[in-house]
Amino acid sequence: MAQLTHRASALHKSIPAVLFAARGLATASTSPITVETSLPFTGHKIDPPSRSVETSSQELLTFFRDMALMRRMEIAADSLYKAKLIRGFCHLYDGQEAVCVGMEAAINKKDCIITAYRDHCIFLGRGGTLLEAFAELMGRKSGCSKGKGGSMHFYKKEGGFYGGHGIVGAQVPLGCGLAFAQKYSKDESVTFAMYGDGAANQGQLFEALNMAALWDLPAILVCENNHYGMGTAEWRAAKSPAYYKRGDYVPGLKVDGMDVLAVKQACKFAKEHALKNGPIILEMDTYRYHGHSMSDPGSTYRTRDEISGVRQERDPIERVRKLILTHDIATEKELKDTEKEVRKEVDEAIAQAKESPMPDPSELFTNVYVKGLGTESFGADRKELRTVLP
Amino acid sequence: MAATILHGVGATTALSSINYNNSRRSLPERKRTSLVIQCDGSLSSGLNISNNRGAKLSTNAVAQTKQENVTASTTSKPGLRHELLLFEALREGLEEEMERDPHVCVMGEDVGHYGGSYKVTKGLADKYGDLRVLDTPIAENSFTGMGIGAAMTGLRPIVEGMNMGFLLLAFNQISNNCGMLHYTSGGQFKIPIVIRGPGGVGRQLGAEHSQRLESYFQSIPGIQMVACSTPYNAKGLMKAAIRSDNPVILFEHVLLYNLKERIPDEEYVLSLEEAEMVRPGKHVTVLTYSRMRYHVMQAAKTLVNKGYDPEVIDIRSLKPFDLHTIGNSVKKTHHVLIVEECMRTGGIGASLTASINEHFHDYLDAPIVCLSSQDVPTPYAGALEEWTVVQPAQIVAAVEQLCQ
Numbered sequence: 001m002a003q004l005t006h007r008a009s010a011l012h013k014s015i016p017a018v019l020f021a022a023r024g025l026a027t028a029s030t031s032p033i034t035v036e037t038s039l040p041f042t043g044h045k046i047d048p049p050s051r052s053v054e055t056s057s058q059e060l061l062t063f064f065r066d067m068a069l070m071r072r073m074e075i076a077a078d079s080l081y082k083a084k085l086i087r088g089f090c091h092l093y094d095g096q097e098a099v100c101v102g103m104e105a106a107i108n109k110k111d112c113i114i115t116a117y118r119d120h121c122i123f124l125g126r127g128g129t130l131l132e133a134f135a136e137l138m139g140r141k142s143g144c145s146k147g148k149g150g151s152m153h154f155y156k157k158e159g160g161f162y163g164g165h166g167i168v169g170a171q172v173p174l175g176c177g178l179a180f181a182q183k184y185s186k187d188e189s190v191t192f193a194m195y196g197d198g199a200a201n202q203g204q205l206f207e208a209l210n211m212a213a214l215w216d217l218p219a220i221l222v223c224e225n226n227h228y229g230m231g232t233a234e235w236r237a238a239k240s241p242a243y244y245k246r247g248d249y250v251p252g253l254k255v256d257g258m259d260v261l262a263v264k265q266a267c268k269f270a271k272e273h274a275l276k277n278g279p280i281i282l283e284m285d286t287y288r289y290h291g292h293s294m295s296d297p298g299s300t301y302r303t304r305d306e307i308s309g310v311r312q313e314r315d316p317i318e319r320v321r322k323l324i325l326t327h328d329i330a331t332e333k334e335l336k337d338t339e340k341e342v343r344k345e346v347d348e349a350i351a352q353a354k355e356s357p358m359p360d361p362s363e364l365f366t367n368v369y370v371k372g373l374g375t376e377s378f379g380a381d382r383k384e385l386r387t388v389l390p
Numbered sequence: 391m392a393a394t395i396l397h398g399v400g401a402t403t404a405l406s407s408i409n410y411n412n413s414r415r416s417l418p419e420r421k422r423t424s425l426v427i428q429c430d431g432s433l434s435s436g437l438n439i440s441n442n443r444g445a446k447l448s449t450n451a452v453a454q455t456k457q458e459n460v461t462a463s464t465t466s467k468p469g470l471r472h473e474l475l476l477f478e479a480l481r482e483g484l485e486e487e488m489e490r491d492p493h494v495c496v497m498g499e500d501v502g503h504y505g506g507s508y509k510v511t512k513g514l515a516d517k518y519g520d521l522r523v524l525d526t527p528i529a530e531n532s533f534t535g536m537g538i539g540a541a542m543t544g545l546r547p548i549v550e551g552m553n554m555g556f557l558l559l560a561f562n563q564i565s566n567n568c569g570m571l572h573y574t575s576g577g578q579f580k581i582p583i584v585i586r587g588p589g590g591v592g593r594q595l596g597a598e599h600s601q602r603l604e605s606y607f608q609s610i611p612g613i614q615m616v617a618c619s620t621p622y623n624a625k626g627l628m629k630a631a632i633r634s635d636n637p638v639i640l641f642e643h644v645l646l647y648n649l650k651e652r653i654p655d656e657e658y659v660l661s662l663e664e665a666e667m668v669r670p671g672k673h674v675t676v677l678t679y680s681r682m683r684y685h686v687m688q689a690a691k692t693l694v695n696k697g698y699d700p701e702v703i704d705i706r707s708l709k710p711f712d713l714h715t716i717g718n719s720v721k722k723t724h725h726v727l728i729v730e731e732c733m734r735t736g737g738i739g740a741s742l743t744a745s746i747n748e749h750f751h752d753y754l755d756a757p758i759v760c761l762s763s764q765d766v767p768t769p770y771a772g773a774l775e776e777w778t779v780v781q782p783a784q785i786v787a788a789v790e791q792l793c794q
Contacts, residue, residue, distance in 0.1 A: 146576035153574040167566050173532035177539020207529035367577040368612050370635035
């Protein structure tokens with residue numbers, strides 16, 4: 001649960017610990033607090049889990065910090081893009097943080113997550129560091145993909161994060177392949193294959209779902225429904241926008257994706273289900289504040305009132321803040337301090353990433369192939385481009 | 391039968407056919423005429439192939455006894471051997487690798503209970519179970535994607551396309567995910583997948599089932615492509631492809647599955663990047679792969695009787711090219727003829743021509759001649775289908791013209 005706080009930066013801040021110590025053990029405890037989710041779950045061919053979620057004050061504080069970090073990272077990426085330090089495509093996740101943080105709370109590192117191109121925050125959740133993320137975004141050598149992937153290709157093998165894919169929908173068959181491998185090696189873990197409401201109309205999704213259901217693969221398909229497929233609203237692209245029902249014979253669950261506790265509950269439920277009965281679809285009802293990517297202002301197909309309305313009523317970080325304040329876990333000032341701290345961490349990581357070197361030109365040819373068979377003839381991964389006969 | 395031969399560019403082909411002795415084909419005897427379709431599409435009558443061979447005539451050219459039987463030409467290896475057909479050789483290689491490494495699994499349409507549409511996976515499902523030899527629904531895009539996802543975690547899947555043409559549906563997965571994931575993840579993930587299946591022009595199978603897709607896949611960075619042509623190299627390449635940590639596309643040919651050969655009993659693995667010297671010679675380097683190897687060898691018999699000494703190389707590795715072997719050969723013979731079944735436009739031959747021109751231009755005495763299939767969808771009618779691919783007589787004529 002506290003993985004982000006440990007990995008986020010080299011400078012390990014101890015202010016929260018000091019605060020907890022000052023308040024006594026009761027506040028930073030893991031003693032259970034039961035909270036009701038904002039909305040009930042809706043199930044398709046399945047009994048939805050209960051609305052009461054068990055959490056603890058420590059967990060809530062972790063949620064707050066993690067989401068604040070992700071929000072800060074995405075906003076910083078926005079400025080970096082406008083300063084032309086990040087080029088190409090940059091798809092930002094702010095507004096949707098609850099989905100990835102809630103998911104992480106329900107699973108472990110052996111479970112796999114695979115997603116599309118809105119992957120910065122999920123990368124952090126899986127154990128990626130801010131430095132790796134920013135360095136990759138700026139195309140530096142110390143990036144998670146050595147600068148060769150970019151915004152849409154973040155991966156973290158040790159953390160069970162399989163990317164980071166640019167082509168819409170292509171990650172779902174890959175996700176079913178991950179689930180297949182998990183079933184093959186019988187290691188009691190599941191795969192979360194995430195996609196958006198736009199990708200939900202891809203044929204390969206249904207093909208993959210058919211196969212997952214046929215062979216009872218432990219695959220959980222998570223539709224992050226932010227209601228817009230780039231510039232097209234969901235009602236204009238899909239005849240049936242009830243994405244959780246689209247599995248037909250595969251059960252589905254609709255979840256309020258802005259409520260981190262609801263997401264946690266749903267993912268825990270889905271994991272238990274997938275290990276026993278095969279695939280399940282989770283539809284996370286969420287929202288993105290930015291446009292589809294940095295080149296999209298995000299206001300031509302929706303009104304600013306809509307965006308600010310969601311921000312006021314459903315913002316995931318505000319919800320957790322209210323919970324923390326209501327349950328007296330921390331004061332307003334402490335939370336503000338956490339946010340300041342997080343901002344500082346992000347700024348430091350950016351500064352460090354800006355200093356890190358660009359990849360060497362020879363790196364153009366590395367990692368195209370994996371060497372390994374032992375017999376090498378003239379190959380494509382050589383640095384020499386012409387052959388010289390002996 | 392008077393064959394109307396139209397000269398000039400853009401002329402339509404006249405329907406003549408060639409008589410050739412190929413024990414496997416059962417076409418009736420036809421009148422012997424020869425029509426040369428040059429690789430720039432123009433026709434010329436082959437009826438009066440002149441004999442100005444000049445100094446290239448070699449009085450010592452003797453037909454290699456090894457090449458008498460069209461079934462195989464392998465370097466002779468000591469030790470016990472057993473005889474089998476090409477699809478059995480593929481199965482043997484597959485089975486040995488599945489036995490050796492529990493991560494190896496097969497997925498494809500009808501590979502399990504049915505045994506594979508070309509019997510390559512026959513019996514494997516009974517032995518290894520339904521999960522390891524997986525019958526997939528007809529969803530190429532997703533099961534190829536599934537194979538790639540499984541490969542990311544460390545499994546070594548072999549994805550069988552029932553016909554290479556069907557893999558066009560999976561092109562996105564093969565190009566974007568299979569080829570590129572190792573690079574875009576900065577080396578974190580490797581994709582040790584083998585994608586295999588039969589392709590090529592068969593017996594009147596129609597246009598969509600007679601495709602040569604090597605040309606489509608060749609520019610995908612990160613993958614390796616190999617084409618097998620004999621039971622010996624089929625088994626060796628299958629094993630090498632499975633053991634390789636790179637994604638490998640193994641091209642088989644529909645008409646070669648029933649080739650018979652004696653292969654060694656002991657285990658062997660061939661190199662994925664090496665070409666095979668089929669017949670050493672000194673007048674012209676003939677580069678070929680897959681089924682055209684047999685047409686070339688047949689033409690070689692004729693050429694040898696006419697006094698030429700062609701050097702035949704089965705390039706086997708379509709990506710990357712084995713420029714070492716090829717280069718040494720070009721240095722020796724100074725003439726190159728490429729004979730392939732791939733399409734003329736943008737095919738393997740076109741790439742190979744460019745590659746040889748770039749690297750070995752100084753060694754060439756004449757422009758490279760490339761004989762490929764015509765840029766047409768493969769017709770159903772038998773005679774038309776024959777003219778789509780390169781025939782031995784065209785090879786003979788091309789060599790003679792090249793070596794003038």
